Amino acid sequence: MGAPLAYMLIAEAGDLERKALLLVESIRAFGGPYGEAPVWVVQPRAGGRLSARTSTRLAALGAVFLRAELNTTWRDYPLANKPYAAALVEELLEGAVDTLALLDSDTLVLRSPDELVLRPGETVAVRPVDEMLVGAPLTGPAGAFWQRLYDTCGVAPEAVWTVTTTVDRQEIRAYFNSGLVAVRPGAGLFRRWRDNVERLAAHRHDGGFLRTPQERWFLEQACFAATVLATTPQSAVRRLGVAYNYPLHKQSVLPDGARLDRLDQIAVLHYHRAFHGLSWMRGIEVGSPYAAWLRERLPLPGVRARLAQWPPARRLAGRMRAVSRLAYAWRTRYARPSHAL
Numbered sequence: 001m002g003a004p005l006a007y008m009l010i011a012e013a014g015d016l017e018r019k020a021l022l023l024v025e026s027i028r029a030f031g032g033p034y035g036e037a038p039v040w041v042v043q044p045r046a047g048g049r050l051s052a053r054t055s056t057r058l059a060a061l062g063a064v065f066l067r068a069e070l071n072t073t074w075r076d077y078p079l080a081n082k083p084y085a086a087a088l089v090e091e092l093l094e095g096a097v098d099t100l101a102l103l104d105s106d107t108l109v110l111r112s113p114d115e116l117v118l119r120p121g122e123t124v125a126v127r128p129v130d131e132m133l134v135g136a137p138l139t140g141p142a143g144a145f146w147q148r149l150y151d152t153c154g155v156a157p158e159a160v161w162t163v164t165t166t167v168d169r170q171e172i173r174a175y176f177n178s179g180l181v182a183v184r185p186g187a188g189l190f191r192r193w194r195d196n197v198e199r200l201a202a203h204r205h206d207g208g209f210l211r212t213p214q215e216r217w218f219l220e221q222a223c224f225a226a227t228v229l230a231t232t233p234q235s236a237v238r239r240l241g242v243a244y245n246y247p248l249h250k251q252s253v254l255p256d257g258a259r260l261d262r263l264d265q266i267a268v269l270h271y272h273r274a275f276h277g278l279s280w281m282r283g284i285e286v287g288s289p290y291a292a293w294l295r296e297r298l299p300l301p302g303v304r305a306r307l308a309q310w311p312p313a314r315r316l317a318g319r320m321r322a323v324s325r326l327a328y329a330w331r332t333r334y335a336r337p338s339h340a341l
Contacts, residue, residue, distance in 0.1 A: 002095060003037065004099060004117050006040065007038070007101050009042075013050055015300070019106045020105045021054050022275075023108060031109050034116075038064065039062065042070075042081075044068060068088070086190035089190075098118065099125075102183075103268065106271055108271065110269055111266070116244075123232050124181065124182065125240050126177070127180060127240040128165055129165055130168075132168060132170040134214050134215050134218045135165065148203055149226040150229075161174050167250050167253060167258070169255055178221040180244055189231060196223050243265060243266050246266045247270055248270060249272045251284055261284060262287060263285065275300045
């Protein structure tokens with residue numbers, strides 16, 4: 001028997017690496033008995049390297065970093081990084097760990113994530129999506145988007161079951177949030193997910209499929225749901241509780257029974273863009289030990305600061321500084337004093 005739990009996440013140069021580092025630090029600080037579990041950080045697309053500071057800090061935290069060009073089919077679709085990276089780590093850890101948890105980089109572990117550790121007979125642990133959005137309603141046909149997913153992944157009609165969305169409380173055909181997923185590596189679920197995403201590339205220009213920006217944005221997540229339905233009986237799917245993948249950005253609209261009032265009630269927090277500011281703290285009690293820990297690390301750089309690190313923007317800024325220096329030199333050498341005019 002292998003280790004009970006390992007974590008994995010995505011990192012790319014810039015904003016995502018800062019969030020990835022924050023997540024790994026939270027695992028080590030607050031993960032309880034699973035705080036020293038293996039952590040794998042994957043950069044699955046070609047691009048800039050992580051900063052030396054991030055690389056050094058990840059190594060000090062004991063995280064394994066892999067940089068490999070895995071996502072070549074959907075280069076312009078960053079969310080497709082997840083199935084490609086997850087498939088690789090799943091294959092590497094098969095037989096070495098009992099449960100592999102995939103976390104979005106903009107999440108934090110705030111207490112021991114006990115529910116992620118799968119029990120005998122369980123293959124995957126998931127949380128339903130927050131809102132219906134591209135989800136398929138119960139009544140009527142699934143629609144062209146979902147039917148293409150079902151056909152590609154091999155979902156039989158009788159295999160489809162229902163979930164209730166966590167925020168707008170809609171009953172829909174099974175559809176899960178891919179921001180937090182735990183699997184049994186030996187079941188190969190992540191590898192099937194990657195294979196299905198790869199097969200869907202042949203249909204990306206089909207009429208009726210990927211008609212809207214939302215369908216394109218949520219493709220990998222919807223494909224994961226279809227992959228689960230095609231391969232895993234409902235009895236082998238654990239539904240995670242309200243403390244997992246907790247949607248901080250929906251704090252003000254969460255219904256009764258789904259809203260938590262304190263950070264120490266949350267196991268895995270999904271903060272999305274909230275940490276680029278501090279206003280979220282007005283909606284939830286932070287308390288100890290999180291207040292001091294977060295105060296040292298937040299807010300994360302905002303959009304303007306992130307844009308300033310974008311290579312084309314940095315080159316343009318450099319050219320503008322050079323022009324300013326030349327203009328200043330010209331004025332000081334050739335311009336006549338104002339009293340001489």
